[in-house]
Amino acid sequence: MSTDADPTRWQRLTDPYRRLLVAAGAAVFVHAWLGLPVHRLDFGFLLLFVVTIVVSSRVSVPIPRVNATVTVSDTFIFLALLLYGTEAAVALAAVEGLFAGGRLSRRPLTILCNSGALVCATFLSGSLARLAFGQVTDFAHLPVSTSVSFICLLALAQYAAHTGLGAAYLALKSGAPVWSIWAKHYLWSSLTYFIGGLLAGLLAKLTQVVSFYSLLFPLPVIAIVYFSYRKYLEEVRATAAQAERAERERAEAERQRAEQAERHVGELERANAALKESREHFRHAAYHDALTGLPNRALLTDHLRLAIERAKRHPDHTYALVFLDLDRFKYINDSLGHAAGDQLLVQLARRLEHHMRPTDTVARLGGDEFALLLDDLGDEGDAVRVAERVQEELTVPFNLGGHEVFTTASIGIALSATHYRDPENVLRDADTAMYRAKENGKARFELFDAVMHARAVARLQLENDLRRAVERGEFTVYYQPIVSLETDRVSGFEALVRWEHPERGLISPSEFIPVAEETGMIVEIGQWVLRVACRQLREWQRLSFDNRLLTVSVNLSGKQFLQPNLIGCVKQILHETDLDPSRLKLEITESVMMENAEEASEMLTQLRGLGVQLSIDDFGTGYSSLSYLHRFPVHTLKIDRSFVMRMGDAGENSEIVRTILTLASNLGMDIIAEGVETKGQLAQLKAMRCPYGQGYLFSKPVDATCAGALVGAGDGRPPETFRKQEAEQFGSTLVM
Secondary structure (H helix, E strand, O other): OOOOOOHHHHHOOHHHHHHHHHHHHHHHHHHHHHOOOHHHOOHHHHHHHHHHHHOHHHOEEEOOOOOOEEEOHHHHHHHHHHHHOHHHHHHHHHHHHHHHHHHHOOOHHHHHHHHHHHHHHHHHHHHHHHHHHOOHHHHHHOOHHHHHHHHHHHHHHHHHHHHHHHHHHHHHHHOOOHHHHHHHHOHHHHHHHHHHHHHHHHHHHHOOOOOHHHHHOHHHHHHHHHHHHHHHHHHHHHHHHHHHHHHHHHHHHHHHHHHHHHHHHHHHHHHHHHHHHHHHHHHHHHHEOOOOOOEOHHHHHHHHHHHHHHHHHOOOOOEEEEEEEEOOHHHHHHHHOHHHHHHHHHHHHHHHHHOOOOOOEEEEEEOOEEEEEEEOOOOOHHHHHHHHHHHHHOOOOEEEOOEEEOOOEEEEEEEHHHOOOOHHHHHHHHHHHHHHHHHOOOOOEEEOOHHHHHHHHHHHHHHHHHHHHHHHOOEEEEEEEEEEOOOOEEEEEEEEEEEEEOOOEEEOHHHHHHHHHHHOHHHHHHHHHHHHHHHHHHHHHHHOHHHHHOEEEEEOOHHHHOOOOHHHHHHHHHHHHOOOHHHEEEEEEHHHHHHOHHHHHHHHHHHHHOOOEEEEEEEOOOOOOHHHHOOOOOOEEEEOHHHHHOOOOOOOOOHHHHHHHHHHHHOOOEEEEEOOOOHHHHHHHHHOOOOEEEOOOOOOOEOHHHHHHHHOOOOOOOOHHHHHHHHHHHOOOOOO
């Protein structure tokens, strides 16, 4: 290409050249996307991504007489490459190129070309650095001399590739030689690449001393200073214009004051009518649900109080409160969205109103809870017939934005025959009956009666005793061995909480754990169990060198798993007990993880970052989670005992267990089979090469003293005296 050539000849090639750049950039982006190391992309990368797009790309230096700019975003692209690899840097460069191009031009081809050039340059520089120095993410560990060479090569390659592609385009557009275009417009910009590269290298090195997030703290201050400076320049330029506008504004203000005076009288008249209207609106809003328009709890309570007073004056006056709660409403919200859930509530409200008498009250108490106050009944059987009619009405599907949805309800009924004196007790008993309906399988109704009242009182007593048990330290930890089926040795223990009630004796966990979950006391109990189990394992490790590889598994309840301070709590307990994090296994049930897969995945990633092991408990009994399983950073699956117990001695009904074993093997996970109770089950599990087992065949849960005897010999095999004692005490057969 020469300066005396016809410029139009080369200008015809500019669009094909840009399309070629777009195609090359797209191909490189797809290649990088397919190799993107998703497991390395943490919150730090997201923060770096946001800073690059929002802050760094806006700090730019214009190139004179050229429709292009140089931004300091190259520093952050280099930093992404050094910390997360070439593929991550390419992804960041693609988005940054689009944003930067969008500020230069509104033409899609120009924007995409800018992104394609930056993507290609980043990929070429990263690939060259990898070829010369190896894995780019190992930069932080390179010697200083090698690091400087690395950065220089990286910056030089990025500079040459990026500016070379730009110079070639300008040369085609102007018909001038590439070299003269490059020397004129891009030679000086090499400093920004080398400075950006050195700064990125320094930041990458500093991550060995301070956290990555600490390096980002000064960025808001820098951004504020920069944008404040730009604002100052804009204000200086605007000073002259303000003086001219001031005169126009004074004239406009005079005109507006005259018009405002005319409008003032009319506004006063309209305002008087609107305060009156507002009072009516607020009064209605105070006693009605905003979504459905039904009476709310406050208005229902007033109507219920009137019904109670009428029943006191007239003994033959009967009423009933029907308490209704939709079953699995949360899953409609989660699958179709909250807008669809709101549609369902509105449609249900209209159906309930349609079947009620004018003397009845249909109210929404909040969420998916509704109440029907049936006043002046013919007999108490009418309340049952209304509940049956509601259940029948729910058999008709709801149409939610084109989706046909079926739902059911759990219903509790409180009758006036109980002779209530205040509305709160009626609501309480109807609510109690509704929860009884849920416990008995949902999609049904229950009448509140004396037995239910006695059960509620007993439940309250248990809750009070449970609170005192936490304060008095009435809990103890039992340990059930987990056995290697290959070596027949104890590889670890599962820690299980037990409650020694001072009057009732040992209370089953199935009785008090649900109460602890509902009241939130499970969080405090769970932290105590975790601390005791970690301390006990550390004590066993100190007693014998052979116990150093023992593990302890501790269950995390649903509420405990969602606690925002869980990470700090686990970290503190590990520090207090001086336990190697890799010796602790935290078990989370499959159903808890699947209730919110995204939050669960993030929490599990943070826990794994502490170095602890993670297990999915009761695997196979929750929701269909196979599509999510590979996203969870777990080490172990525990096959639920229900599958193991169904395996016959002749080998039947073992396909589910075999399938789970194959799945775990493909995902690189360990397997523990729970509920091993017969030698036939053990033989089948060994034949299927299941690595670990747990169950009464080996040992029931035992206290710390007995568990210590299991590993007291130092070789992981229980002493003969303990075998005999254990077998006599628990009726188990230790086969180790």
